[in-house]
Amino acid sequence: MSEAVPDPAASFLPVRPALIGLGYRMTGSWATAEDIAQDVYLRWQATDRAIVALPRAWLMKAAARLALDHLKSARVRREDYVGPWLPEPVLDSEAAPQEAAWARSETLSLAFMLVLERLSPPERAIFILHDLFDTNFGEIAGLLGRSEATCRQIAVRARAKLGDAAPRHGLAATESDSLTQAFFAATQSGDEAMLRHLLARDVVVHTDGGGIRPAALKLIYGDDKAARMFAALARKRAGAARSMLFAGLINGEPGYVTLEPDGLPQVTVLTIADDRIAAIYIIRNPEKLRAIADQLGLSLT
CATH class of the missing domain: 3.10.450.50 (Nuclear Transport Factor 2; Chain: A,)
Incomplete structure (x- = not known):
């Protein structure tokens, strides 16, 4: 008898918060981030998972590509937005799009999300994937179709644009x-x-x-x-x-x-x-x- 195909949910669900976190920081939309995660799951179901050596890397790569596609089109639509644009707010709860508690206050604040708007889509993707989700430059290079050295240079440029813009919280x-x-x-x-x-x-x-x-x-x-x-x-x-x-x-x-x-x-x-x-x-x-x-x-x- 052939071996049973592994349940796609078993490898997907532990990564889902990271996928939503990536999608939210990329697009500024909680609803879009959830849609991206769902789309990634459907693609994961249809994939020959037996040949995927690193499921998390595969899932993050798929989510990043979808987020990049959305971001490019959203930037065009945002040119016609009436008044100041703000990201969708997220109540602080167990459902918040994060991997670790520290990420909640430092990289989910509306101030920081607005600062991310300074970055071009590739800069935003590389900064978020590498600096916030610990994705190595080799994987990112494969995602963007650029050399690893170029991705490193883009990351440096992104950090320079952001500067010390991350908010500081000093009150109890x-x-x-x-x-x-x-x-x-x-x-x-x-x-x-x-x-x-x-x-x-x-x-x-x-x-x-x-x-x-x-x-x-x-x-x-x-x-x-x-x-x-x-x-x-x-x-x-x-x-x-x-x-x-x-x-x-x-x-x-x-x-x-x-x-x-x-x-x-x-x-x-x-x-x-x-x-x-x-x-x-x-x-x-x-x-x-x-x-x-x-x-x-x-x-x-």
Whole structure:
């Protein structure tokens, strides 16, 4: 009797978090990352697995190719995106796209994901595969059809573009929770003085509505403009209910999910430095909130 064909799931499932992590960091989309992982699994099922010496390398290579294809087309579509673009947010949970706990806060933050946008698709692929997922340059060279030396040069160029842009987290969880709750309360009440107290002088506010929901079309710089904007929004709501559905880590940073007066969720993520809020990321585009809505039992219709 011939030997039974090994179950493809047995070799795929342990690698699936890495595939989603790679896809998410490459594309900025949780949904796309899950689709990539599913597509890789279908290809893995159809492959003669008996001749694959290193299943993880095969699976990562397949995911990287799919992510590169998506990234190239997404960059064209993004040229027509309305307002600032932000990645899809991910609640900090066991389902987060990661291989190790350290990766959650350092390479999943929205700040770092935005920094990755500086890289060309090949630079992004090589940096993520090598520096974040420990893939050797020989394997990467085979993936991209370039020499190993060229891949090393591209990796150096990518690191130079990124510089020291990875975010630093200096507050204990209790301190960041307190600051997050204070910020939410101030945006509810429109307390402009409290907002200025909480914000860093050079705070930057990113708002992503995708042209679907109202949002600022440009970044907002400085504590004065930011405080006035949040105070004005509170006055505009004038008693309309906003309920907090989740408070905790989102993409490794403190944040919360609210149900807004229009009946749709909104995600707010804070970057905290030196006891002040240094950056604010507000995601309102419902197309980027489907995974979080599902987790929280919300309907986007």
